[in-house]
Amino acid sequence: MTVELNLTRDPAHLRHGSNIGQPLTRTEGVLKVTGKARYAADNHPPGMVYAVIATSCIARGRVKSLDVAAARRHPGVIDVMTPAHKPPLAEDPDAKGNPFAFRMELLQSDEVRYANQAIAVVIAETLEAATEGAALLSPRYQVEIARVGLDATEAYAPPVVGIGNPAEVRHGDIDAGFAAASKRIDATYQTPAQYHNAMEPHAIVAVWDGDRLFLDTPSQGMAMAQMRIAGLFGIPPGNIHINSPFLGGGFGSKGLVSGPQVLGVMAAKLVGRPVKLVLRRSQMYGPVGHRSATRQRIRIGSDDAGQLTVIDHEARITTSSFDDFYEPAADASHTLYASPAIRTAHEAVRVDTGTPLFMRAPGEATGSIVLESAIDEAAFACGIDPLEFRLKNYAEVEPTTGKPFSSKALRQCYAKAAERFGWAGRPLQPKQMRDENGFLVGWGMGTATFPALMFQGNARAVIRADGRGVMESGAHDMGQGAWTALTQISADALALDLEQISFLSGTSDLPDAGIAGGSAHTATVGAAIHNAGAAVIAKLAELATSDQRSPLFGAGNAGVVARAGRLHRRDDDARSESYAEILARAGVAEVEASGTGAADPAAQSQYAMHAHGAVFAEVKVDPELGQIRATRLVGAFAAGRIINPLMVQSQLRGGMIWGLSFALHEEAVMDHRSGRILNANLAEYHVPVNADVPPMDVITVDEHDPHVNPLGIKGVGEIGITGSAGAVANAVFHATGIRVRNFPIKIEEIVMGLG
Amino acid sequence: MMNFDYVRPANVADAITAASEKGASYLASGTNLLDLMKGGVSRPSRLVDVTRLPGLDRIEHLADGSLRIGALVRNADLAHDAEFARNYPAVAEALLSGASAQLRNAATVGGNLMQRTRCAYFYDAGSACNRRWPGAGCDALKGENRLHAVLGWSEGCIATHPSDFCVPLVAFDAIVEIEGKGGRRELPLEALHRLPGDAPEHETALERGDLIVALRLPANAKNFAGHARYIKVRERTSYAFAVVSAAAALRIEDGRIHEARLALGGVAAKPWRSREAEQVLAGAAPDTTVYREAARAALAEAKPSGDNAFKIELAQRIVVRALTLAAAGTPDRIAALPGSPFSSVAGA
Ligand SMILES: Cc1cc2nc3c(=O)[nH]c(=O)nc-3n(C[C@H](O)[C@H](O)[C@H](O)COP(=O)(O)OP(=O)(O)OC[C@H]3O[C@@H](n4cnc5c(N)ncnc54)[C@H](O)[C@@H]3O)c2cc1C
């Protein structure tokens, strides 16, 4: 593997002893590998009992009866929570208070909305007793026919897609675009429902103390979880203390508190004891979100020379029968290619599943594999190399808005990745390359893109009498390395060495860090930390420059600079004073300041902000057996400032492997009659294993972006999927000449296609 | 999980007595059984843990040249036994192509033979399944069945047997040694698993209380060591069951196939030996034409049980591939990706 350090050379950012940009290993790494990192389900407060959810095996209908008596009779069972027997809620779990309040099943009725929905909770002294108690409930149902699949119900135009995006976007004259096209692609693709399958299942350990609530539960957004739980139980958010120091992955499924987690809280209330509730793997296929299935029709027009005239991208997506989340799949076509006419549109069908939600690169992932495949088809139709085709249609400004990009080093990404991969000389026609063993070899590429988002987050900085610093922010480490990267930013923000600071995080008692999603956490919290550091140093400077006894007296705040635990005069570097000296003389125990990170609306209205990348894939295909093997993946990404190259590498690699998974492996298989998922386990829900992951080369390309946020950070958490999925699919086409438009690519398509 | 008795008998006789009661089940390493219990598919009232029974964990070379493998030998230990791998390379390759390293370390020989189908409807307690509940119907028949059987299935059940290990074993005429209430008996492995017919719930020829104590590979199985392969197509490179697999073994003398063995996996409710194909091959010169003919013979009776017609085509191609590779000679070492068509790729 290659790690290209991306230390920016911009002197404004280059500090003596700078921690940003260093490939630090994880600050919590030793804890994790020695098993000392305590995940939510590792907690065991005194008196704790176990709650197990009984789930519905029908997808639609009503629960007619539950054998509560049988469950209660089972030794060890303490109580059975049902719609008829549960603690009161202060708020309707079906109320839609805000766009992030998704409906959840908290036993409010006997209605079943999807398979695997909670229909009761059994609380017992042991996990085994609770599990058996749940089995003994032997529910009887009034079954209604499940609505399954993309044609289950009548399609309608959703009000919005994603979070507040218009369902249809038109730019330019679509008809004229089609009229001008001499080459046209009209292809329909399908992507399956996918489930997050974080290694750590959703878990909660809930302890009530009067009207205070203590929770160990994995969360990508503790403050929002506090708000939701507070509303449901009618207590102030401040009464809820959430600990979430480590997540075993979230991928979006832990962004919002889920129904099962709240059921754990209800169970604790019902029995008046601490309760642990952990979802079984199979139970994660329903109540905690998923990626919607899609069917996408994409039409691309170009002239003979390969200049795009139109992109028309329509997506049909599913949502649940009872709530609205619309995977913004077609929106992937907004930003990448300079077409004079672009239309994206969505239609939705309601099905009997849990509500789909954000799953790593929601919309971007489903849309990108289709867009990149179709662009490959368009290039092929024109007889043009796919890279050349993309360069021909390179967007110098954001096509749908006309805004300039805040930064966009995509050309360099194409160039670097293509060179590293050895793309030059690729035959245009498919099925031209064989390796020494006779396997078909194919090369494909895709463009990666993901918006550079900012949410809102806060941090608090303290400098203590001994000159040490503390930075606090209730951030979320899902495994992406927040502990490490934010510690690095904190040290620089306080102008201290790493050893001289403490970074506190992972609990809701700290300043609200916003949600860890949208690949925006490092950017958002990083900005908050940066601003908090600047503010606390300003206070320190105030103390020093206004004190006649200080060598910095009279310099004014702007006249001093912080470096390695000291303030220096800008006009005379030799005149300086340590933090400890300043505080000691002032007789102040510590100085403290807060900072906020948030989007700058002015910059946002002026610029389009996106990270970009280019991914190249090589696959080999057995010419008779159809077995596909990815053999090389090269990606180059321009994602603004790189805080920690090691963490960034692992995010990008993980994303690229996810892309490979999207193209070749991942799919939830649903029985079309019952609406039950048939492969709700890690044995049959296939994601790549190590043996499927090829040698990977991940390059980060320098990008200095003064507009996105103070530190110039763009996210890296999701972009790796985009581009990669399409690259792999295109490589399969190049190897075989078979264009599979139904993902994941299945062996039968290749076997039968190869003939 | 339901409450159950757990007994750990000291010897085989006690084990048989303990397991002869209704609702009792042998427990080996539990990699299959415990999953079934957690899913509510199996609900034994008593588990008879056989893992500590003495004397069943040995690999013995018998005087007649055959090999006797105790039922408790771990899958990994057997595959990594150097002499075993040398003499029965296709069996070792099949073992190593199965499951994951962790599972192979735990799984026993007896448990592997007796593992249940992976039919998703069998695992889904909410579905109708004739194996779980005789007469209930088969939800796979009109359901998601692209990976189901193409040979030997009935309207009552279209499930496949998932074992890789059993495929070369059945090709080599392996024999199962069974202890039961009536004493000791032997059965060709080929007769252990049953085709569903109209009683899919009768998955094997074992009676209540029967314990597999050993597996025997006859002396002549070694004769194929120079030309024996196992090829497995699957949906990811490891930790996935076969879509279709084939074990091929040849005895080639003077440029002719003297004797051939061929079995398929993933196509039927049992490891599928094809004597028809073997007959086509016997006496022929090893070339693609005859392999194709053998493949056609092996799948002559095949018919799709659902969305799986491709498996018939794929199975024939795998037969051709396995024979081609077997004829080319067993590699010195088992490849890094055992069973994979890509196992010959450099660096794979
Ligand atoms: C995720 C996963 C992937 C897998 N992938 C593969 C694969 O690719 N290929 C493959 O071949 N296998 C695969 N397996 C199956 C694995 O090989 C079996 O689970 C294992 O061999 C069973 O052995 P065990 O000792 O754990 O048996 P147990 O689970 O203990 O028992 C299985 C069954 O055999 C019975 N039994 C056990 N021993 C005896 C005996 N001596 N006499 C009579 N009955 C007995 C038990 O009563 C039970 O019904 C996979 C399993 C898992 C969980």
Ligand code: SF4
């Ligand atoms: S195929 Fe067999 S195992 Fe599967 S559901 Fe039908 S009867 Fe049961």
